[in-house]
Amino acid sequence: MDLAEAYEFLQLGAAASSEEVSSSFRRLLKEYHPDRNTSRSEWSHRMTVRLTEAHATVTEYLRREELPWESFIEEPSPEHAPSVETDEGFGYSLTLQGHIAELYDLLLDQIHDYYNYGMEKLHLREEGALRYRYRRTLRQMTDIVEGLALAAEWPGSALQYRQVGAIRDFAAAFYENMLIRPKKQQVFLGEDQKACQLYRQGADALDQSIREGVLGLQMEGGRVCPAARDMAERSFMVILARFPRSPHTAETLIKLYLLRALTGLCSFLESAAETA
Incomplete structure (x- = not known):
């Protein structure tokens, strides 16, 4: 799929x-969800696969695009401390960096609570005190994503904009992951059972890679170990390739969306550590 087709499929200019x-x-992913298209499951799968391809194409293009420095040459708003201005725009901003650090720390707190209280176990999210904590975490994640979107408009350096983008993409994807609802109790047989096993394997590997890569619990030589991420990707891709009608197809696409955002964030963290 070329770039023009990708934009058209996403219904964007x-x-x-x-x-x-x-x-x-996110809007189209919900529209093409199999639960909303029970009478045309093949069409639903085909559209979600094309949607993922279109999103990946446009996202990669935007990441490679040169940052629009001209939009930051105007005078900064009074509430923002000025950064060092150059002929190309604004340079490194201590104010922006402090704001990024604050939002990132808040994001880490939410992710820590998510795993520490077992919120990745879907059936526990609606039980007792955890229900309140889960909903509070959702609200916090919404505020973080919105805060990062606003931070992208502050004067700063190219590196800071890449940092904001990587953190924002991951936070938004993690929020979507948190919205996955538990399925009703049912017994999967045949191909659905195999797909279910692969999905659980991939989801567990993805959770492990987030703990290692984002929370930094396990590192190898100062770099994030890619083993868990690779296992998660293989599991999810096998589901899409071999079991396209699986009940877990929609959730698999959301997990892949999160995995891509995680990879982008880890790549930034690793490159930043190398240049530090």
Whole structure:
């Protein structure tokens, strides 16, 4: 799929921002969800696969695009401390970096609570005190994503904009992952059972890679170990390739969306550590 087709499939113009791309992707993902298209499951799967391809194409293009420095040459708003201005725009901003650090720390707190209280176990989210904590975490994640979107408009350096983008993409994807609802108790047989096993294997590996890569619990030589991420990707891709009618197809696409965002964030963290 070329870039023009990808934008058209996402129902966006070529000037769409990364926030608009993510918003359109999430909206269309819900529209093509198998639960909403029970009478045309093959069409639903085909559309979700094409949607994922379109989103990946546009996202990669936006990441490679040169940052629009001209939009930051105007005078910064009074509430923002000025950064060092150059002929190309604004340079490194201590104010922006402090804001990024604050939002990132808050994000880490939410992810820590998510795993520490077992919120990845879907059936526990609606029980007792955990129900309140889960909903509070959702609200916090919404505030974080919105805060990062606003931070992208502050004067700063190219490196800081890449940092904001990587953290924002991961936070938005993690939020979507948190919205996955538990399925009703049912027994899967045949191919559905195999797909279910692969999904659980991939989901567990993805959770492990988030703990290692984002929370930094396990590192190898100062770099994030890619083994868990690779296992998660293989599991999810096998589901889409071999079991396209699986009840877990929609959730698999959301997990892949999160995995891509995690990879982008880890790549930034690793490259930043190398240049530090």
